[in-house]
Amino acid sequence: MPLDPIPHDIEESAPVLSGHGAKLAKLTIELTDIIARETDLLKKRLPREAQSLHAAKSRLMAEYTATLNNLKVNEKLLGPSDSPARKYLRKLTDLLRETLRDHARIILRLKAVAEGIIKSVGEEVVKKNRPVMAYGRNASYQPLKGARPTSLQINQVI
Template sequence: MAIHASDAGDRVEQMIILTERLTELIALEAQAFEARRPQDAAQHQAETTRLANLYRHESMRVRANPKLVAEAPSELRLRLIRATEAFDAVLARQGRALEAAKTITEGIVRAIAEEVASQRSRAGGYGPGAAAKPATGAATAITLNKRA
């Protein structure tokens, strides 16, 4: 998949549109993670992936051959630079939101594992003289729903 442009100005305009749409989608994902609703981030995932691949491909093409955009009017190139800066800022925001979600998720999993371990170590025998059995240190499997 590639941008098919008639000239440098057309290519830059298309890259601006691509960058702005990708920025918008990633901002929506960041908002979903910040609101602790990661399931909402999934609704645009297919489009985000498609546009991110196109962006990566086009960025590599321009980096390899700067002449593809060199002839574009300076105001268009400046708009592309600004769109790219906004994109970078949104990526940083999304990174922070993802890191926070990861930290929370790991804490929840750790708390569940500790609770399971403590429940197992309390198991004891039956009768008036029964004592709690020491924990055996056996591994406990935890199954997670990948769609959650």
């Protein structure tokens, strides 16, 4: 069941925007939606499907950054600081931040689980491949020379 990250009261209170303001609002809504979908897929343990959203998310983030920079240069396009356009964009941005916080929580949780699994596997490999100790010439323990090191590598980006 996909999430509906933009509450209807925010959509209904949308003022008439044009130019970079309208583009920023559109991109903020789309970015919030795609991040919420990705979070939902990760919660459902569907990392491949979540990974398929990465290209679209990267494109939206680049457009969002460029549009935001254009608005920073031309601040007067949105009117005074208490204008309806600024209030609306602030609401959308707050919603995006909340969605990003949820996303970060699930990512950190999944990262901790993955690191725990990798650590456990590594410790088990070390236990199994621990060199056998033998007595040397001076009656002290020394590892046998045939022991080979074991490495573990996982290279996958989500």
